[in-house]
Amino acid sequence: MNNILVMPMVIPLITGIILIFLRPFIRLQRWISFTAMMVVAGLSIYMLEMIQTNGIIRLDFGNWKPPFGILFVGDSFAMLLVMTSSIVAGICLIYAFYTIGQDREKMFFYPFVLFMVAGVNGSFLTGDLFNLYVCFEVMLLASYVLITLGGTKPQFKESIKYVVINVISSWLFLVAIGYLYGAVGTLNMAHLSARIAEAGQTPLLTVISILFLLVFGLKAGLLLYVWLPGSYSAPPTAVAALFGALLTKVGIYALFRIFTLLFYHEPSITHTLIGVMAGITLIGGSLGAVAYKDIRQIVSYNVVIAVGFIMVGLAVATPAAIEGSIYYLIHDMIVKALLFLLAGTMVALTGTAKIDRMSGLIRNYPLLGWMFFIVMLALAGIPPLSGFIGKILVGQGAVEGGNYVLLALALISSVFVLYSLLRIFKNCFWGETIISEEEQLPLKKSLLISCVILTAVSIGLGLGAEVLSEYVKDAANTLMNPGIYVEAVLGE
């Protein structure tokens, strides 16, 4: 019955392959891809329940006992992220139905989205380091294609940078795996954890852990985020939303896994370093978010700030902070997708991305305006909305850990988030209406569907945090006590 664990990766993969053969039938492709995402979301909710009752579930491929075979491990943390990513991907697909255009749809857009989701879900679920590398590559190759698909000039320029940066970070990943294999002699994560705990984290292993920190820092945009704002503003809106919601989050997930499961013995070195990197990321992201007048740039820098914020939770590493980070991670996947979709809709409606060329949009498009207002409050962490609980828990954890500098930076960054988005809101939605009623492009209801759903999910997540709390607590508990994970995989 544990075979169900492989479904979040296999369903998108097989559906993607089938869709390749259905190239001319666009409507059919839309339905199938959306259905596949919803099925995965449903299954992951079912599995989340299963984990609550039966504990961590694992699936050994080909019946090879760990550590000899590769395996999938589903704990609450992984499953929460699988659920969120599938739901967000499904909703972004709805937006893509109406905006992406026939040319792209005919050139295998949906299969590549599905392959990317397969890679993302695989990375969340895998229990083997090299398999994680392969899943990363599945995700990245699909994302290379998605970022270039359509072939406009800015896309080409940004995609070359994006691909080269990712090739280099994948290379570093491979080198780090090589070193770790040379030092410890296994690649199964639970077995690695047990062996590192046995031998103690020698300086050599600490160096390797810092190598991993660099690798996933590059992927997640932690400190090494220079590539991110450019690459995330080039592709079409639906793709940018998918990237903003999913790709960096996989890097964050990997950082959490690596530094709570494997390298948790020398927090004075590794976790301090993570803290420093998170602090600089927060500062850099905040400066970027207020420096630009291009909506897409501002939104992309908000992704960077969120990465810094979530990593503060890992740097502090108290149960409350980890729990807060998980809440914030889930919230951020949903809200960043929404933010990218709203920003993209605004750019599509006005034909410009510069905030000083838009004004008074609230009169033309009231619903869009109020949704932007809500997402702004949610991102800043205003109480009834989804960002609040994550921020308060991370803050509480930082106080417990006595990490006041990071606490201050995290809270100040919230102000910068609020300011950067308020600037968009004030400049674009308030003020004199410059688009007259005749010139106004009609805002199709179809574009709003996905935004409304995401806003509702965000509000729901804020009001109904109780529903998730059980799972989040379990996830944080597993992360804080790596013994549970190791026992679930190696123990019999």
Place this chain on the structure above:
Amino acid sequence: METVIIILAGVLVTVATYLILSKGILRVILGTAILSHAAHLLLMTMGGLKRGGVPVIGEGNGTYTDALPQALILTSIVISFAVTAFLLVLAYRTYQETQVARGLKDE
């Protein structure tokens, strides 16, 4: 033996870094190809270069070389091959669109 191979990998990484930091796109792509060579060499070396039979049952007399790094390298070669192919086509298309092959700049 390991030391020699590690030095060789180091030289490859040096060359690759130099190429990636240069201006021509083709040089950058060559750099990434050399980089992956270095990584594969390194993976092989980290598994240990002990003498033993080829990892085919029935070939060696009792001792075999470690088969796992070879599987890892095989996987990684295919992946880097795919990425390099994609990158080359991407560079070609970019050249067609922009007529620039050196130093892509933002407008």
